[in-house]
Amino acid sequence: MISKRIGVVESIITNSEDIDEIKVKIGERVDKAINYPKITGSVNVGDEVLLNTSAIELNLGTGGSHFVIANLNNLESNMTDGGHIMKLRYTPLQVKTFAAEEQESIHHNKINNFKSLNNLPVAVGTLHSMLSPFVAVAKRLDPSKKIAYIMTDGAALPIYLSKNVKELKDKKLIDATITIGNAFGGDYECVNIYTALIVAKEVIKADIVFVSMGPGIVGTGTKYGFSGIEQGYILDAVVSLGGKAIAIPRISFADKRDRHIGISHHSITVLKDIVKSRVTIPINVQDEYKKKRIISQIEDSNIHCLHDVTFVQNDITKDSLDYFDLKVKSMGRGYHEDEEFFKSSGGAATYILEGLI
Structure with a gap:
C-alpha cells in the first residue's frame, strides 16, 4: 500500500515552520519532496530521509511528490503543546492536536x-x-x-x-x-x-x-x-x-x-x-x-x-x-x-x- 525508499536531501527549495519543499536524490534520480517539520522534524542538506514514494510512482498530479516519513538524522519533532485529540488516528503518523471543543479549551x-x-x-x-x-x-x-x-x-x-x-x-x-x-x-x-x-x-x-x-x-x-x-x-x-x-x-x-x-x-x-x-x-x-x-x-x-x-x-x-x-x-x-x-x-x-x- 505504501512505497518507501531512502533518499538524501540534495537541496532545500523553500522552508518554513510548517512545510519544507526539498529535492531528494534516490539512486541517480532527483525528485521533489515535501517535509512537514512539526511532524517529521527539520531537514538539512545531506540528511538521509525515509520517503513515501507512492504518489510519484502513480504519476499523480496533486500530491505528486515524495513525502518525508522520517528524517533518519533528526528524529525529534513537536506537533503541538497541549490537547489530546488525535488526528490520523491509529496510523504511524498520528498527530496530537488541541481541539477547540476540549474540556480544557477556553472555548x-x-x-x-x-x-x-x-x-x-x-x-x-x-x-x-x-x-x-x-x-x-x-x-x-x-x-x-x-x-x-x-x-x-x-x-x-x-x-x-x-x-x-x-x-x-x-x-x-x-x-x-x-x-x-x-x-x-x-x-x-x-x-x-x-x-x-x-x-x-x-x-x-x-x-x-x-x-x-x-x-x-x-x-x-x-x-x-x-x-x-x-x-x-x-x-x-x-x-x-x-x-x-x-x-x-x-x-x-x-x-x-x-x-x-x-x-x-x-x-x-x-x-x-x-x-x-x-x-x-x-x-x-x-x-x-x-x-x-x-x-x-x-x-x-x-x-x-x-x-x-x-x-x-x-x-x-x-x-x-x-x-x-x-x-x-x-x-x-x-x-x-x-x-x-x-x-x-x-x-x-x-x-x-x-x-x-
Whole structure:
C-alpha cells in the first residue's frame, strides 16, 4: 500500500515552520519532496530521509511528490503543546492536536452553550480552487467582513500544503482557518463540521464562512464515488444549525469530459440526491447560450423545485482577482481558459454580500 525508499536531501527549495519543499536524490534520480517539520522534524542538506514514494510512482498530479516519513538524522519533532485529540488516528503518523471543543479549551463553554448560527451565510464548495475567487469577491465588495475558512478532510489533510491559504492569509483575505476531521494545521482544530461552524460563529465571530476540502479532490467516474459528495451533508449541517446554506455549483465549459460540461454531474448528484435541505444555488453565467444549457440541466434534474436557484447579474470575479493580484488555476486551467468555473464561486460571494450590504 505504501512505497518507501531512502533518499538524501540534495537541496532545500523553500522552508518554513510548517512545510519544507526539498529535492531528494534516490539512486541517480532527483525528485521533489515535501517535509512537514512539526511532524517529521527539520531537514538539512545531506540528511538521509525515509520517503513515501507512492504518489510519484502513480504519476499523480496533486500530491505528486515524495513525502518525508522520517528524517533518519533528526528524529525529534513537536506537533503541538497541549490537547489530546488525535488526528490520523491509529496510523504511524498520528498527530496530537488541541481541539477547540476540549474540556480544557477556553472555548469549551461557548461551544457547549451554542444555540443557533442565526442565519450566518455559509458557502460550501467542492474544490479547493473555489476558495480564492470567493474570498477575493467578498473582500472586494466589503473588506470589513470577517471570513472564516473551514477545511475538511476530503482531500489534503495538512492545511500547510495549500499555497492558496498562505497567500490569502498573508493578504488578509481570510481572517481565520479551521481544520476538521483528520485535516489539521488550522488556526483552530475541530472534531467535525458542526463544531467548526459553531467556532466560526461564536469564537471567530465570522460574518461569512467558506467550506471546502483542501487540494486534491478524488473522483472515480461513478455517480457517488467522489470526495466532493461531502458538500451535501455539509449543507445539511449548516441548515440544521440555523445557518444560511449556499451551494456553489461546479460549472465548466472547458472540461474535456462531457459529464463535467455545464453543471458537473457531481453537483447534480449532490443537489438532487444527497442534500436533504432546501439551499440556495447562485448561478453566475452571463452568456445566453451557456445559460440555456445550465437552465436545461436544472430543469431536467428538477433541482429548481428542490432548491432556490438565483442568477447573479453583475460579475466582478476577474476584477477582484486582478485587484488582489491572485493567480488561480483549477485542473491546470486558469481564469481565461475556464472562466465559468471561477465565476461560480465569485457569484456565490456576490449573492451573499448583496444580502449583507
